[in-house]
Amino acid sequence: MAYRRGGIFDTILTGICTIMSAIPNYIVGILVIVFIGIQWNLYPLETMRGTYTSTITPGFTIEFIVDVFKHVLWPFITYVVCTFGGWALSMRANTISTLGEDYITVAKAKGLKESRITFSYVGRNAILPLFTSLTISFGFIFGGSLLIENIFVYKGIGWLLWSAINERDYPTMQGVFLIMTTAVVLSVTIADVLYGLIDPRVRRGE
Numbered sequence: 001m002a003y004r005r006g007g008i009f010d011t012i013l014t015g016i017c018t019i020m021s022a023i024p025n026y027i028v029g030i031l032v033i034v035f036i037g038i039q040w041n042l043y044p045l046e047t048m049r050g051t052y053t054s055t056i057t058p059g060f061t062i063e064f065i066v067d068v069f070k071h072v073l074w075p076f077i078t079y080v081v082c083t084f085g086g087w088a089l090s091m092r093a094n095t096i097s098t099l100g101e102d103y104i105t106v107a108k109a110k111g112l113k114e115s116r117i118t119f120s121y122v123g124r125n126a127i128l129p130l131f132t133s134l135t136i137s138f139g140f141i142f143g144g145s146l147l148i149e150n151i152f153v154y155k156g157i158g159w160l161l162w163s164a165i166n167e168r169d170y171p172t173m174q175g176v177f178l179i180m181t182t183a184v185v186l187s188v189t190i191a192d193v194l195y196g197l198i199d200p201r202v203r204r205g206e
Contacts, residue, residue: 005096014092020085029078029151036074045074049153075152079145083137087130094126101125128199135191136184 037045052058052067098104099122107117149158157176164172 005092014089017085017088017092020081021083021089022085023082024147025078025082025145026147026151028082029075029148032074032078033151043074045152048074050155071154072156075145075148075154075156076141078148078152079141087134090130090133091126094129095122098122098126124198128195131195131198132188132191135187135194138187140180140184 033045036042048071051071052064053071056064056067058064104117104121107121146158146162148154149156150162153159157179161173161176163169164176
């Protein structure tokens with residue numbers, strides 16, 4: 001989008017991403033159930049309740065793993081769709097800002113290939129401000145999404161937190177918050193480690 005800013009492609013995608021980032025995740029979840037599961041009957045969402053089918057014995061088997069994946073698929077897609085718009089818009093803004101830097105002009109003046117400039121110069125520098133927020137988002141995904149899990153009747157961490165709130169089960173609530181906090185802290189730690197691989201200046205302490 002940033003390379004063709006102002007064009008039809010950029011205008012359409014920017015509008016789509018803006019709409020995606022503005023729609024609450026529970027609205028997207030309801031639309032997925034209504035259209036994908038009921039109206040178009042593309043996926044048996046009405047039978048996908050819980051984390052796995054009760055008739056399947058839990059274990060490290062292909063059948064169980066595939067069944068778990070089927071249950072988590074649409075809640076995960078819903079979460080990604082709701083957050084992708086904001087990520088894309090932020091990446092577009094960072095890319096536009098990076099394209100105006102002097103080192104990009106120098107790289108073009110040296111006659112470097114456009115693909116190398118795009119990935120080695122623009123991409124790596126534009127993604128840096130987003131990298132930490134992306135890893136934190138993955139931590140929250142691991143911690144669960146309360147509304148999405150309730151809409152899809154997916155009994156994950158979010159479902160457990162909702163049940164604990166309704167029952168005023170404070171020890172369970174504390175445990176869930178501890179899991180979510182740990183997931184975010186681990187994500188930030190991983191981001192700090194990987195940050196040095198993306199940006200050599202961090203390793204050199206610049």
